[in-house]
Amino acid sequence: MQQNGGPVLLVSNGGAEDLIGAALARELRVLGIEQLRALPLVGPGEAYQGVAERVGPVLALPSGGFPFGSLSNLQADLRAGLIGTSLRQGQAALQQGSRAEQVIVIGDVYALLVGTLAARRKPGAGPRLPLTHLQPLVSRLYAEGMTLPDHLRELNALGANRFMPWEIALGRQARRVYTRDRASAGYLARRGVNAVYRGSFAMDVLPAPDDTLAPLLDGRPVLALLPGGRGDARESLPIMLATAAGCPEFQALVAWPRPWDELPELPGWSVQVQSDGLAQACAAGTRVLLLRGAFSSVLHTARLAVGTAGTASEQAAGLGVPVVAFPTHGPQYTPGFARRQARLLGAALTVVAPDPLAVTAALRALHRPQAHLHAALVGRDRIGAPGALPQIAAELLQP
Numbered sequence: 001m002q003q004n005g006g007p008v009l010l011v012s013n014g015g016a017e018d019l020i021g022a023a024l025a026r027e028l029r030v031l032g033i034e035q036l037r038a039l040p041l042v043g044p045g046e047a048y049q050g051v052a053e054r055v056g057p058v059l060a061l062p063s064g065g066f067p068f069g070s071l072s073n074l075q076a077d078l079r080a081g082l083i084g085t086s087l088r089q090g091q092a093a094l095q096q097g098s099r100a101e102q103v104i105v106i107g108d109v110y111a112l113l114v115g116t117l118a119a120r121r122k123p124g125a126g127p128r129l130p131l132t133h134l135q136p137l138v139s140r141l142y143a144e145g146m147t148l149p150d151h152l153r154e155l156n157a158l159g160a161n162r163f164m165p166w167e168i169a170l171g172r173q174a175r176r177v178y179t180r181d182r183a184s185a186g187y188l189a190r191r192g193v194n195a196v197y198r199g200s201f202a203m204d205v206l207p208a209p210d211d212t213l214a215p216l217l218d219g220r221p222v223l224a225l226l227p228g229g230r231g232d233a234r235e236s237l238p239i240m241l242a243t244a245a246g247c248p249e250f251q252a253l254v255a256w257p258r259p260w261d262e263l264p265e266l267p268g269w270s271v272q273v274q275s276d277g278l279a280q281a282c283a284a285g286t287r288v289l290l291l292r293g294a295f296s297s298v299l300h301t302a303r304l305a306v307g308t309a310g311t312a313s314e315q316a317a318g319l320g321v322p323v324v325a326f327p328t329h330g331p332q333y334t335p336g337f338a339r340r341q342a343r344l345l346g347a348a349l350t351v352v353a354p355d356p357l358a359v360t361a362a363l364r365a366l367h368r369p370q371a372h373l374h375a376a377l378v379g380r381d382r383i384g385a386p387g388a389l390p391q392i393a394a395e396l397l398q399p
Contacts, residue, residue: 006101008033010052011093011115013041013107015229016311019205020136020389021106022047027393037096039118041089041111056092059085072330093118097129102396105174106134109159109167116170132396133170133177136201138163140183141344141382154336161340168193178392181384199388202311203318206386209300213253216278216289217301223250223363224302224316225288228309229257232328234264235354236308239326241269242356243306245286247363254281254290255298255312263290303372304363308333313341317348317379322372324362326354348379 008028012021018040025036029051036052038045044058059082097103097118105115112133119129142161154161163171163184171177171193179185179197188195225240227233237254244252256263260273266281271290273279279290291298299305299316305323307313310332313323323345327335338351350366352358366372 007035007037007099009093009096009100009103009115009118010036010038010048011041011103011105011107011111011118012038012045013111013114014137015043015047016202016205017107017111017136018043018045018047020134020201021104022051023205024104024106024134024389024393025051027389028396031393031397033397037100039089039092039096039114041086041107041114055096057085057088059089090114090117100129102130102132104132104134104396106136108135108137109164109170112167112170112174116173119173131174132392133174134201134392135177135184136180138167138184139179139181139344140187141181142340144343146343154339157336157340163188163191171195176395178388181382197384198391200318200384200386201388202314202383203386204389205311206299206315206318207296209297210294211297213291213294213297213301216253218251220249220251221303221367222298222301223247223252224298224305224307224321225252225254226305226307226309226312226316226323227254227256228307228312228332230309230332232308232330232333233258235328236326236333237264238266238269239354239356239359240306241266241281241283241286241288243359243363244288245283246356246360248286249367250304250363252288253298253302254288255295256290256292257295258292260292304366306359306363310337310341313349314345314383317345318383320376320380322348322350322366322375322379324350324352324359324366326352326359328354345382346378347375348382350375 010021012018037055038048038052039056042059045054048054093114103115103119105111115131119131168191177193177195179195182197185195185197227237269281269283271279271281277292281288299319302321305316305321307323307325308328316323325338327338342349342351350362352362366375
């Protein structure tokens with residue numbers, strides 16, 4: 001598709017999508033493509049630093065990119081300038097499209113709409129550009145077993161649970177659509193979209209672990225606590241720490257993705273920061289380590305996880321680490337989001353009430369060998385193996 005190494009425009013809308021776009025950009029650089037521009041639609045697109053030139057206005061959303069997760073999310077995003085900045089991003093897409101030779105979209109139907117706009121260019125700017133779509137969000141599995149009342153209950157997430165007719169129509173205009181699982185590729189292909197599955201985007205952006213955790217481990221099975229990088233941690237991290245206090249048979253490790261000064265209030269816990277990458281929380285004889293920059297190592301050492309995160313919980317499941325989750329008041333891990341992720345991950349994800357006793361009971365049930373083996377196998381099957389992005393990069397260079 002890319003024949004002469006001309007400029008490539010990447011359009012992505014979300015933190016996880018930015019990570020995928022940046023990883024794909026690195027693969028393209030290895031293959032000799034140097035002119036890479038990125039238009040991140042949600043947040044500053046920090047993942048692209050050093051691999052692609054960032055263009056367009058920045059849209060900082062209080063919801064973290066989930067405006068339709070709840071009415072309060074939508075109201076906060078509208079106050080933050082959702083409509084005006086989105087219009088300016090559309091203008092930026094047109095401008096960048098006139099300078100590019102190919103458009104690659106990573107994200108949902110909104111990102112695809114912006115990418116389609118860029119591919120059409122301004123009037124008189126030349127023929128339509130080749131358009132490729134990586135869809136890491138919607139899965140055919142999200143609608144698995146759903147009835148009409150279920151869809152009505154999650155009406156605000158209808159476009160996330162199903163491939164909507166307008167996304168299918170836009171997908172037919174793309175050279176190729178890469179999906180997150182085989183079921184989704186087959187569903188789109190039957191509707192006239194050139195859709196294929198090459199592997200797991202989520203596992204492609206999970207870095208290799210290192211051995212820095214080894215001196216910190218005490219021999220107990222590791223329980224990974226994954227509060228996520230959004231505002232849900234204010235509610236979820238205290239529950240996770242209380243769970244750790246009630247599960248002394250596990251060594252609990254918190255994978256914390258933000259600066260230490262963004263830790264929420266943790267009543268009853270004393271937090272001591274020991275370095276840029278290590279802190280500890282202590283309460284009534286329980287000691288829990290908090291780690292920054294060691295997410296992959298925490299996951300690779302874990303037997304079980306507690307998560308109120310999107311991609312992080314999926315990556316845990318993909319590694320064969322069963323996850324226990326509980327809903328929060330948002331902005332991301334709302335009851336609807338928890339139900340959707342449970343349908344996606346099947347037995348790899350157990351959703352319980354936001355109560356330490358309920359989380360503890362679920363963890364102990366999953367710790368049993370047969371239950372653990374079943375959940376681990378389901379998680380690996382649902383998420384899939386890594387290797388998608390190198391294949392996609394190579395295919396983008398094909399005429």
